[in-house]
Amino acid sequence: MLDTTKDRNPMPEELDALVIGTGVSGLYELHQLRQMGLKVHACDAASDVGGTWYWNRYPGAKFDSEAYIYQYLFDEQLYKKWTWSERFPGQREIERWMHYITDSLDLRRDITFSTTITSATWDETSGLWTVETDQGDSVRVRYLVCCTGMLSAPLTDRFPGQSSFDGQIVHTARYPKEGLDLQGRKVAVIGTGATGIQVIQTIAPEVDKLTVFVRTPQYVLPMKNPKYGPAEVAWYKGRFDELKSTIPHTFTGFEYDFEQAWADLTPDQRHQVLEDTHADGSLKLWLASFGEMFFDEEVSEEISEFVREKMRARLKDPRLIDILVPGPDDYGFGTHRVPLESQYLETYLRDNVEAVSVRDNPIAEIVPEGVKLQDGTVYEVDVIIMAVGFDAGSGALSRIDITGTDGMTLAEEWRKDIRTTLGLMKYGFPNLFMTGAPLAPSAALCNMTTCLQQQTEWIARCIRDLRDSGNDVIEPTQSGEDAWVAHHDETANATLISKTESWYNGANVAGKPRRVLSYTGGVGTYRSLCNEMAENGYPSFVMRKTAIPATA
Numbered sequence: 001m002l003d004t005t006k007d008r009n010p011m012p013e014e015l016d017a018l019v020i021g022t023g024v025s026g027l028y029e030l031h032q033l034r035q036m037g038l039k040v041h042a043c044d045a046a047s048d049v050g051g052t053w054y055w056n057r058y059p060g061a062k063f064d065s066e067a068y069i070y071q072y073l074f075d076e077q078l079y080k081k082w083t084w085s086e087r088f089p090g091q092r093e094i095e096r097w098m099h100y101i102t103d104s105l106d107l108r109r110d111i112t113f114s115t116t117i118t119s120a121t122w123d124e125t126s127g128l129w130t131v132e133t134d135q136g137d138s139v140r141v142r143y144l145v146c147c148t149g150m151l152s153a154p155l156t157d158r159f160p161g162q163s164s165f166d167g168q169i170v171h172t173a174r175y176p177k178e179g180l181d182l183q184g185r186k187v188a189v190i191g192t193g194a195t196g197i198q199v200i201q202t203i204a205p206e207v208d209k210l211t212v213f214v215r216t217p218q219y220v221l222p223m224k225n226p227k228y229g230p231a232e233v234a235w236y237k238g239r240f241d242e243l244k245s246t247i248p249h250t251f252t253g254f255e256y257d258f259e260q261a262w263a264d265l266t267p268d269q270r271h272q273v274l275e276d277t278h279a280d281g282s283l284k285l286w287l288a289s290f291g292e293m294f295f296d297e298e299v300s301e302e303i304s305e306f307v308r309e310k311m312r313a314r315l316k317d318p319r320l321i322d323i324l325v326p327g328p329d330d331y332g333f334g335t336h337r338v339p340l341e342s343q344y345l346e347t348y349l350r351d352n353v354e355a356v357s358v359r360d361n362p363i364a365e366i367v368p369e370g371v372k373l374q375d376g377t378v379y380e381v382d383v384i385i386m387a388v389g390f391d392a393g394s395g396a397l398s399r400i401d402i403t404g405t406d407g408m409t410l411a412e413e414w415r416k417d418i419r420t421t422l423g424l425m426k427y428g429f430p431n432l433f434m435t436g437a438p439l440a441p442s443a444a445l446c447n448m449t450t451c452l453q454q455q456t457e458w459i460a461r462c463i464r465d466l467r468d469s470g471n472d473v474i475e476p477t478q479s480g481e482d483a484w485v486a487h488h489d490e491t492a493n494a495t496l497i498s499k500t501e502s503w504y505n506g507a508n509v510a511g512k513p514r515r516v517l518s519y520t521g522g523v524g525t526y527r528s529l530c531n532e533m534a535e536n537g538y539p540s541f542v543m544r545k546t547a548i549p550a551t552a
């Protein structure tokens with residue numbers, strides 16, 4: 001259950017800017033707009049800050065990016081005053097860090113928690129949004145900045161019969177704050193994405209019996225997670241300037257980049273690069289071995305086979321290999337999210353863990369006793385943990401009733417076709433900005449903090465430029481949006497990512513229009529394109545002044 005006992009800050013009735021969401025981007029956006037002198041406020045459905053790191057408190061939740069790069073880099077002291085305990089810390093520590101950021105920047109006084117935005121309606125005459133909440137608030141606001149998250153709309157209703165289950169059923173992104181007592185219980189985990197893997201490897205020693213329902217086998221890389229002592233902390237803090245100058249410009253927003261070309265190396269040299277990056281215990285093999293894996297089928301297959309062989313060697317058992325290791329005809333390594341794991345594969349060698357393939361015999365429904373497959377087999381369990389993912393990119397905003405010009409609603413537009421301009425605005429929705437949205441680099445192939453800082457900084461700059469120009473409304477043009485969508489598609493369709501079924505292209509949600517959701521042209525390139533757009537006077541946008549002056 002959510003903690004809704006905290007005092008609720010009142011929502012102001014009139015604002016220059018409202019920031020929806022207080023995760024990584026919302027907190028920084030609030031800070032920046034406040035620094036600019038705007039009357040700005042933030043709100044969040046959660047009872048505290050954290051976004052992803054508030055909601056995803058399931059057992060084993062942790063970073064897959066190194067802690068010292070999953071950082072705000074706009075303030076050296078803010079960076080240096082926080083000390084991480086290990087290379088890939090867990091959710092509790094991350095949540096504490098987000099509280100530290102919030103309190104250091106004194107953000108709490110401008111945040112209303114436990115409040116869900118239900119609707120936002122644009123008024124063309126005044127150039128204002130009217131925003132309503134589930135707590136009965138009504139706010140008139142000039143700039144609506146939606147920091148609502150790329151992976152924040154959980155697919156909670158996935159199977160028929162869920163409400164008939166006699167035990168406890170929980171989606172990982174709604175895991176109870178007080179936890180679940182799993183000791184000595186029969187537990188089912190559905191899903192083996194990055195989330196399921198973290199849950200499975202963490203709870204297996206605790207439960208009586210763990211049954212994992214596996215549909216598509218998943219490539220995994222082993223994590224090395226050393227504790228940080230004073231020497232490691234001094235090492236990364238001493239690199240602040242270096243990290244600040246490199247991270248924003250790499251292909252993925254990590255500190256490392258693709259440095260060698262496949263064609264320039266001998267087979268032995270290539271193998272050595274794969275061994276070295278694999279041994280690093282990070283996402284380096286995926287994001288800093290050979291960029292050709294995303295474009296060239298042969299390179300993709302060689303690297304995929306390298307990873308499969310590593311996995312097979314650990315599993316040994318042919319039945320487990322069949323269920324858990326992708327085959328050559330499945331999909332290529334890295335064409336959707338590669339999770340890091342700690343003894344995940346070995347977990348299946350335990351006596352109390354069973355892997356059940358639901359590829360050819362899918363889950364038909366949830367029944368009072370447990371999970372029922374299509375062939376009628378019922379797995380009786382006490383607890384079902386659904387690690388079944390999210391309606392990514394467009395999901396969070398589509399769940400709000402947002403009406404732009406001419407009665408156009410965002411949910412309806414995105415039901416037809418998921419389009420944006422630079423992933424930052426949408427034609428027909430003036431003064432509505434978004435981060436972590438479709439067609440910007442986010443989550444897929446990106447260290448989220450790098451991308452989100454850049455996006456929030458662009459939004460703050462855009463609002464400043466708009467005001468400096470004497471205008472108060474900005475909106476993408478239809479042709480500007482067409483151009484961005486065409487560039488995005490051309491870039492994405494050149495990659496193998498577009499050919500793999502996953503949340504990366506909306507394949508995990510029935511009826512969702514297919515499009516690679518994240519921009520795949522590189523984080524550094526995207527930054528340059530956004531900067532050029534601003535420096536050239538926002539050619540893909542129109543600016544205007546409303547007849548009625550701002551109220552705030």
Ligand code: NAP
Binds near residue numbers: 195196387508
């Ligand atoms: P996900 O990658 O979408 O994985 C969902 C899993 O549920 C898949 O294994 C999927 O199988 C399975 N599933 C869905 N519907 C099913 C059904 N009807 N029957 C059987 N299986 C079903 O979701 P996620 O693991 O929550 O991860 C989402 C993203 O969150 C990640 O890609 C990552 O970007 C982020 N994340 C990050 C971290 C981190 O950085 N530390 C940790 C966790 C998550 P199919 O593949 O067959 O559809």
